[in-house]
Amino acid sequence: MLSRVTGLSRHFTEDSLRDYLLRRSVRQDDGCLIIRGYGTRRGVHQKVAGRAWAHIAAYAVFVGGYDPDLEVDHLCPAKDCVEPTHLRQISHAENCRSRxxxxxxxxxxxxxxxxxxxxxxxxxxxxxxxxxxxxxxxxxxxxxxxxxxxxxx
Structure with a gap:
């Protein structure tokens, strides 16, 4: 299943990626799990584990059932949040309508x-x-x- 995540390094297994994401993230008071990726900017999408987007890798590992034809959307306003309950997969059209x-x-x-x-x-x-x-x-x-x-x- 991890092979379907674009840009993800091949040496990760599900367990090692889960540990990696949890080590790089911090729990906020509002319930968000904020990840520290390769960039220094806060509040933007982050790349981790090769060149994969952190929220997509987190969805594949924590939630499972990742479909590359759908987009991973945040239910919270934080773009660098990887909390599994704040992520969902929706179509591109639905993602555009919800903006x-x-x-x-x-x-x-x-x-x-x-x-x-x-x-x-x-x-x-x-x-x-x-x-x-x-x-x-x-x-x-x-x-x-x-x-x-x-x-x-």
Missing amino acids: TQGSTCRNGHDREIDESTGRYRRTCRACNRDSQRRWRERQAAEVAQARSAYVPT
Whole structure:
């Protein structure tokens, strides 16, 4: 079953991988089992045991019945959690539907709801306006450069 986990080192058995994951993880007050992977960032997906994602390896070892055609999803907001009760396997479509979109863009502007879909717009109007302004400035600079380089014959 471990052979179906992409990127997992071949020298692991189920018992050795279980011990390895438990040694690298710390229990939090909220019940999450946070793993320390190869990276130093906290709150992102972690890679361990070769180049395998920690939550996928944990699902295969602790829960069992891993299907590589499905995605391992977190029920908790912590992306580096490997607690077996916080993991489940769902389809890609279901995983996309369960994602939530913030009410503000990454620049802090309020997003509007698109009438056709009922969801927040991907980009807010202020960021879209700034993006279009930068594009027009780049286009004008290219035209100005082409005109200055043009030599009539």
